[in-house]
Amino acid sequence: MKGRAVALGAGTVLNALATGVGSAFAIDAETTATVELDDSGEVRGDVDGAPDADTRLIERCVELTVERYGSGETGGRVRTESEVPMAAGLKSSSAAANATVLATLSALGVDVGDADSGGRVTRLDACRLGVEAARDAGVTVTGAFDDASASMLGGVTLTDNTRDDLLARDERDWDVLVWTPPERAYSADADVSRCERVAPMARLVADLASEGRYAAGMTVNGLAFSAALGFPTDPAVEAMPHADGVSLSGTGPSVVAVGHRDELETVAAMWGERDGTTRLTTTRTDGARVL
Known part of the structure; x- marks a missing residue:
């Protein structure tokens, strides 16, 4: 009983910590999960290249999926490999959770599709299961349904994270520049009270996003x-003259800019003088999938 799946990293349009409403867009950076189920009574996880990584999230994803859709399996192994750096604001946890849930469903022989495809489980069902696992594992404050939905469905999503509701999904063909400094920031450690103080700006961004003005909103965010x-x-500030939009991604530390490649290459030259790494990539609209 083995399954493999891939899900996408994402960048932020609107951080949901202030009001519970969030927005994110999928980028071309993948996380792959491989799941093998057995009757060992224990789920064991590991992250490729990170032997000391916290594996509670991916293990909980397997446990919840088997509880919900399995038929007596009690354990197994899950391994993730990722192009998305951990604790960098690029939705590594959401990508890992989505890929793990889809891989587990594949191992169970459960068909996954979208609402009109006739699958037993929709991708949004699978996404919400990963969000539930993230809350159980304590790796998120809001549940991160905005990040998870963008990773799972592709494109740009706007969500109400207090109810795990998808408010809108759009597609944008953007080039994307990502700068990731050396330090790391964990979402669960974010100062929520400080974020709540910028709620008026968050509501403005939500209004812009609901009008489809995602790039403008992300700069305010x-x-x-x-x-x-x-x-x-x-x-x-360096990116603003050249980008359609630029934002701190998640709770940091990465910064993402969207726009046209030639303009973003100018920004890349400036950001490249800073410590850390820069990556020029694109948006993705296809979302997560079983391999």
Whole structure:
């Protein structure tokens, strides 16, 4: 009983910590999960290249999926391999959870599709299961349904994380520049009270996103949440003349800019003088899938 699946990393349009409403967009960075089920009575997880990584999330994803859709399996192994750096604000946890749930469903022989495809489980069902596992594992404050939905469905999503409701999904053909400094920031450690103070700006971003003005909204979000979470705004200011939108991604520390490749290459030259790594990639609209 073996399954494999892949899910996508994502960047932030609107951080949900202030109001519970969030928005994110999928990027071309993949996480792959391989699941083998057995009757050992224990789920064991590991992360490729990170022997000391916290594996509670991916293990809980397997446990919940087997509880919900299995037929007596009691244990197994799950291994993830990822192009998405951990604790960098690029939705590594959401990608790992989505890929693990889909791989487990594949191992169980459960068909996964979308609402009109006739599958026993929709991708949104699987996404919500991963969000439930993330809450159980304590790796998220809001449940991160915005991040998880973008990773699972592709494109840009707008969500109410307090109810795990998908409010809108759109597609944008953006080039994307990502700068990731050396430090790491864990979502569960974010200062929620500081974020709640920028709720008026978050509501403005939600209004812009609901009008389809995602790029403009993400710039407002980036300035507000960089201030709230104590990250410098200099990278965003450098990018503004050249990008359609730029934001702190998640709770940081990565910064993402979207727009046209030739303009983003100019930003890449500036960001490349900073410590850390820069990556020029694109949006993705296909989302997660079973391999």
